[in-house]
């Protein structure tokens with residue numbers, strides 16, 4: 001393996017692990033934690049503590065995901081074969097969904113006035129966030145299997161094929177004799 005391969009491996013690991021934490025965390029909160037806590041008085045205290053810790057986790061994970069994501073994109077776009085239009089489409093949808101996930105996550109775990117107002121409908125937004133996060137992973141999967149296009153296929157065949165065949169050497173020995 002070349003040194004750049006190790007950097008690419010680190011970047012993939014650095015992308016997948018925080019992605020698993022973010023998406024898994026969103027699924028856990030929506031399917032287990034919030035339903036289990038219900039609406040009791042203790043619940044709001046626990047939720048508050050969870051939100052404070054979760055906000056820090058999100059910040060660290062989002063930072064690592066963005067840095068490693070841009071590096072992965074640099075590797076994918078400079079490589080040969082290059083990404084196809086399907087890859088571009090999946091990547092664009094993924095980036096939009098990532099922005100949605102980061103925005104909703106920050107409001108769900110924030111403590112500003114806007115965030116507290118937003119949290120009045122936390123069940124609904126939590127579900128939307130979870131679905132968007134799962135869709136991000138689906139887009140990443142599509143990017144993985146999307147066909148790649150060789151960079152040199154744009155060269156017209158006429159330019160690559162010789163216009164005239166080179167003269168064939170006279171194969172018959174002693175032909176002029």
Ligand code: HEM
Pocket residue numbers: 012015016019020022023065066068069070072073074076095098101133136137140141143144
């Ligand atoms: C919530 C945020 C995100 C999640 C959950 C996520 C998830 C994933 C996953 C699971 C993979 C597959 C990893 C692998 O097989 O190596 C991946 C790949 C990738 N991600 Fe993300 N990602 C997120 C954000 C981003 C961002 C912000 C960018 C770009 C700025 C990005 C760019 C990429 C690229 C370029 C790949 C490689 C795809 C390929 O060519 O195979 N991701 N992502």
